[in-house]
Amino acid sequence: MTDTEPKTADEHREDGAPQEAADAPVVPSATTDPPPVVEFKGVTKTYSAGKKNAFTAIRDINFRVEDRPDTGEFVAVLGPSGCGKSTLLRLIAGLKPQHPATEGEVLVDGEQVEGPGPDRGMVFQDYTSFDNRTVLDNVAFGLECRGTGGEEREARSREWIGRVGLDVDKDADKYPYQLSGGMRQRVAIARSLVLHPRIILMDEPFGALDPMTRFRMQDLLVGLWRHLEATVFFVTHSIEEAVYLGERIYLLSSSPGTILQEIEVPPPDRPAQEMQREASFVDTVFGIRETIERLEIEAEATNG
Numbered sequence: 001m002t003d004t005e006p007k008t009a010d011e012h013r014e015d016g017a018p019q020e021a022a023d024a025p026v027v028p029s030a031t032t033d034p035p036p037v038v039e040f041k042g043v044t045k046t047y048s049a050g051k052k053n054a055f056t057a058i059r060d061i062n063f064r065v066e067d068r069p070d071t072g073e074f075v076a077v078l079g080p081s082g083c084g085k086s087t088l089l090r091l092i093a094g095l096k097p098q099h100p101a102t103e104g105e106v107l108v109d110g111e112q113v114e115g116p117g118p119d120r121g122m123v124f125q126d127y128t129s130f131d132n133r134t135v136l137d138n139v140a141f142g143l144e145c146r147g148t149g150g151e152e153r154e155a156r157s158r159e160w161i162g163r164v165g166l167d168v169d170k171d172a173d174k175y176p177y178q179l180s181g182g183m184r185q186r187v188a189i190a191r192s193l194v195l196h197p198r199i200i201l202m203d204e205p206f207g208a209l210d211p212m213t214r215f216r217m218q219d220l221l222v223g224l225w226r227h228l229e230a231t232v233f234f235v236t237h238s239i240e241e242a243v244y245l246g247e248r249i250y251l252l253s254s255s256p257g258t259i260l261q262e263i264e265v266p267p268p269d270r271p272a273q274e275m276q277r278e279a280s281f282v283d284t285v286f287g288i289r290e291t292i293e294r295l296e297i298e299a300e301a302t303n304g
């Protein structure tokens with residue numbers, strides 16, 4: 001590879017150490033290149049802008065996630081509590097009051113985000129489901145809104161209930177209160193993915209799960225993602241989770257959040273529990289922890 005060639009996600013260091021992508025060479029794109037899937041240009045979000053209680057949650061965020069034909073990228077967004085991770089994700093989703101940005105541009109496929117759309121699916125931490133709907137009717141909800149006919153709707157919903165590892169015969173008629181946290185999160189994932197969004201936005205979806213269930217859900221997500229070929233933005237506090245799932249990690253500073261660094265890591269190629277106890281994986285996590293500490297100290301010094 002020469003200096004003028006772009007790095008690809010396949011070109012990872014063999015020692016498992018994070019590879020810094022921030023200084024990757026910028027290659028002028030031909031006019032026929034598709035626009036990035038998601039691009040932030042100088043995005044700042046100030047809540048209650050212009051008022052006494054104005055609060056800037058994220059400041060001058062810039063990044064672009066390129067369109068990779070037939071495969072999406074898995075982007076992990078990592079940062080301390082309150083640094084603006086949910087703000088960033090909800091700006092991509094076009095959800096208020098995060099949308100619209102106070103300054104800058106949020107672009108999806110080269111177009112300014114105007115609000116929510118079927119191209120973007122969101123999965124939240126708190127297993128959002130309709131309490132008064134069965135598992136099947138929860139998963140079918142989006143298709144119903146789209147006007148997909150009864151038979152097809154039920155078939156696709158049942159297929160997705162199975163895909164997320166639930167038992168179609170036993171679980172389809174249950175209500176959310178009859179499910180464990182892990183099962184409810186599977187329903188939430190099926191609800192979103194049954195619609196085949198091109199961009200999947202996940203806000204700490206496994207944050208409330210016990211470690212074993214979390215490993216299982218990480219494995220599930222890797223399998224689903226390969227099948228869907230979607231671009232995933234996955235917000236997490238956990239360095240381990242970001243390193244395992246992500247191909248690219250955006251490290252956010254503490255509030256107001258800004259991107260401290262972009263890091264490329266090898267994609268998952270083994271089950272979560274197995275890979276996460278390997279020495280090279282633990283070294284990578286440790287390296288990123290040190291990077292975060294160093295960058296935080298530098299950022300504090302710069303900001304005074």
Ligand SMILES: Nc1ncnc2c1ncn2[C@@H]1O[C@H](COP(=O)(O)OP(=O)(O)OP(=O)(O)O)[C@@H](O)[C@H]1O
Nearest residue numbers: 047055057080081082083084085086087088097255
């Ligand atoms: N609607 C709002 N109005 C005013 N301030 C808000 C609003 N939503 C978030 N904030 C503030 O903006 C900052 C960033 O919030 P955000 O929810 O994006 O952080 P986060 O990184 O997702 O945190 P966590 O990891 O705890 O979920 C926080 O200080 C929060 O209090």
Ligand SMILES: [Mg+2]
Nearest residue numbers: 085086087203
């Ligand atoms: Mg959050």
